[in-house]
Amino acid sequence: MCTLSEVCTWESGGGLCIEPKNEDALFDAIDYLQRHPDQALAMGLHGRDYVVQHYDWNVLARHYLEVLEQHAQPAKAAERPLARFSQSIRA
Numbered sequence: 001m002c003t004l005s006e007v008c009t010w011e012s013g014g015g016l017c018i019e020p021k022n023e024d025a026l027f028d029a030i031d032y033l034q035r036h037p038d039q040a041l042a043m044g045l046h047g048r049d050y051v052v053q054h055y056d057w058n059v060l061a062r063h064y065l066e067v068l069e070q071h072a073q074p075a076k077a078a079e080r081p082l083a084r085f086s087q088s089i090r091a
Contacts, residue, residue, distance in 0.1 A: 008054075014047020 018025040
């Protein structure tokens with residue numbers, strides 16, 4: 001079973017996954033990154049891009065508002081309490 005951090009790491013290409021509490025695997029991962037600085041840099045950039053695309057505050061706020069709007073009672077857009085805020089984030 002994969003943890004969320006493992007899934008994010010694989011999806012983003014932003015790092016290496018190692019078995020918890022496995023000192024040898026940790027040493028090997030650090031050694032690998034030291035011997036392959038170009039790949040380490042690429043992983044860092046991929047990881048950053050993934051976080052910006054999926055966990056940026058504006059992205060999370062838009063997603064949260066979409067969920068709220070899907071579950072809210074139908075109303076005119078101007079009458080919804082979050083309408084103005086929602087419009088400002090989507091701009």
